Amino acid sequence: MSYWGWLLVVAVFGFILTCVSKMGPAYIDAYYVDEGLRKLAENAELRDMSRGEIKKELDRFFLINNVRGEPTKAVKIVRGADSMLVSIDYELRQPLIYNIDVVMRFDKQLNTAKPELCCKPLVDLEQFSKRD
Template sequence: MRMPKYQSGLSTTGLLITLLAAGFAIMCLFKMVPAYMDDRFIQEGLKSLTENVDQIDEMSDEQIRKQIGRFFVVNNVRSQSEKDIKIERKQDRTLVKMEYEVRVPIFANVDVVMTFNNVWDSKRPYDCCKPDSEM
């Protein structure tokens, strides 16, 4: 077996490409993570309705929005407001929905669009934040 005389490592071009790819990934991470953190707080806000699940049918839509809005203020959720909440009352349950999308510019005219669909069902209060199709 013949050993090479010199070791060859990463070339300058290879290093530049690697650094560009890592930089792009880190930039995307820094721009997208806040949207996912806000969505996690929105899910927690919807889950906070579980505390009052017995009274949810007697609460008005405005009271439900106010309760979630207070949670948003305390947890500094700025991307969405309680006005974006849709409340659907059915015979046997109440659905509180928050469907939205967040558009984050990456560079020039390239954007990342993240779609979130959170549903709280009073019949399944602990299975929060799954869309109707997954329940």
């Protein structure tokens, strides 16, 4: 391979490495948010827990797994007549190169009526906030 070919390979590899190093931690946090909701779904006393107890349980899981920042602030709990929705919906903006930013959006939900569908967004919470 010529000099220019190797230079192109190194540049592409460097760009990929930069993307992984900048965006990887956000996806690792999203994985642990997912795991935290799954662990919460396994709790038999979830329906009897108060909002504070649920947040405390999630905060404990996040502390153990070093999840900080936006995911810990974005916890919302909505109680219904026969179920409860725990939602962690957040957006991160990460600077990539010079003035280019990457926006990553994560939306994880736990509906106690359907715990087997954990972590997939089933309800649009924006409709609730518009009515309030």
